[in-house]
Amino acid sequence: MEKIIEINQLTWQYTDTDHPALEDVSLEIEENMFIGVCGPNESGKTTLVSCIKGLIPHNFIGSYKGEVRLFGKNIRDLNAQELAKYVGFVFADPEAQFTSMSVEEELAFGMENIGLGSDEIKERIQWVADITGLESLLDKSPYDLSGGQKQRVAIASVLAMQPRVIILDEPTSMLDPIGKDSIFNICARMKEELHMTIIMVEHTLDRLARLSDRLILVHQGKIARYAEPERFFENVGELLELGLNPPASIVFLDQLKQAGLYDGPMTTSVEETIEIAQSICARKEAIK
Ligand SMILES: Nc1ncnc2c1ncn2[C@@H]1O[C@H](COP(=O)(O)OP(=O)(O)O)[C@@H](O)[C@H]1O
Ligand SMILES: [Mg+2]
Secondary structure, eight states: OOEEEEEEEEEEEETTOSSOSEEEEEEEEETTOEEEEEOSTTSSHHHHHHHHHTHHHHTSOEEEEEEEEETTEEGGGOOHHHHHHHEEEEOSOGGGGOOOSSHHHHHHHHHHHTTOOHHHHHHHHHHHHHHHTOGGGTTSOGGGSOHHHHHHHHHHHHHTTOOSEEEEESTTTTOOHHHHHHHHHHHHHIIIIIOOEEEEEOSOHHHHHHHOSEEEEEETTEEEEEEOHHHHTSOHHHHHHTTOOOOHHHHHHHHHHHTTSOOSOOOOOHHHHHHHHHHHHHHHHHHO
16 A cells, blocks of 8 residues: 655654654555554654644654655645645544634635535535534534534534544543544544545544554554554553553453463454453363
């Protein structure tokens, strides 16, 4: 598959700080992948995705070494419009993105800015409203919605621009469990039906792992691990040292491994973990 994001030996330090926020980071992301990004607070996750979106270095002051290439082009050579075409960005706080008095206007805003015609805009509004479940809310003010609905509007307005890559930076961190669910469901639809490249920074690790083709662990400005979920969760002790709290099923399976009762793959699925535990119990019963 085509490598669409390439980061080569990137070091970035925000102005007036005493250490780099990212240090000597190299990373390749292939098209149509769902990439989950995790790591402790202040480890550099937002900085990393801001570099992929080009917000750094375009909108921030600091020292930049190395390069980020998007679809083969150096990000420093891309203008704002080209960047918007390639990468959409959803923030933790959806309201930070709002500019309009109705959901429909909010969805149209970005598309008007890139000069789409009104028929195309109408079609795309129907399309994103269907994917994000906003059909009945188009007339409402985005400010009157629940947290989860607001975040769905923010995602829909980015999706409407049909970027090649969509980045979501902790999109569920301000939401209640129902709101969180709705965002994970939309992410699953985007992955399965739209085949987009999706990069999601998220603390709810078990849900993130189930969606992700690859997981990235950011630790003190470096990529500490980049692997498929099954391999990512090997060596739980090391993950804990790197400040990551693995999901309960991973900790449980790790304990079984250490007790010599299990040597299969790691999974974050509760159903699969129960099956594993049941088959171990059945084996023990049979030995008795
Ligand atoms: N705008 C900024 N100016 C100065 N320092 C920043 C800025 N944004 C982030 N940092 C610093 O960069 C480091 C990484 O932060 P960040 O990328 O936001 O981490 P995360 O998203 O993992 O919590 C932290 O030490 C943070 O204090
Ligand atoms: Mg962050």
